[in-house]
Amino acid sequence: MRIHLSILFFLVVCSFISILLTNCQSANSQQEGSDISYVDTLLLQPGKDGKVRLSDEQWEKILKPGAYAVLREKKTEFAFSGSLLKNKKEGTYLCAGCHQPLFSSATKFESGTGWPSFYDIIAQTNVKEIKDESYGMNRIEVVCSRCDGHLGHVFEDGPVPTGLRYCINSAALLFDEK
Ligand SMILES: [Zn+2]
Secondary structure: OHHHHHHHHHHHHHHHHHHHHHHHHHHHHHHHHOOHHHHHHHHOOOOOOOOOOOOHHHHHHHOOHHHHHHHOOOOOOOOOOOOOOOOOOOEEEEEOOOOOEEEEHHHEEOOOOOOOEEOOOOOHHHEEEEEEOHHHOOEEEEEEOOOOOEEEEEEOOOOOOOOOEEEEOHHHEEEEEO
């Protein structure tokens, strides 16, 4: 009988400890759920097709207003207003929406136009080029291939070796210093 009682006592203590542990775990997961960067990382996970697809409401929550206006509403920032225009540091320029690498500082040049300009992209597959006939102009729009965010336009008056000028809004980019 004594043995039975001690086993029963042992079982009661075990279940009490497991209840305590379960409560701690659920408190932890609630803390993680309220952490915005944790949520963002999950949101920006590409799907099976490699695309990041968020609703306008979700983009609005995670992007700065200037980045939202350019990336999602195809607006253009004022010339000479962008924070990365005069950036001469070595590093990589990422899409401000989905963080895909887009341009290397090695291909940035001073075009005099008032927008950050690059003569090449990091990989052909990281951007998509779309014919843009808005405002009565014939231009080639450049969008991020992963999140379809508008970046700017590409023109054929750039320097060697490509002869291209990727004219990109600062607000559509994040800079990752080397
Ligand atoms: Zn992107």
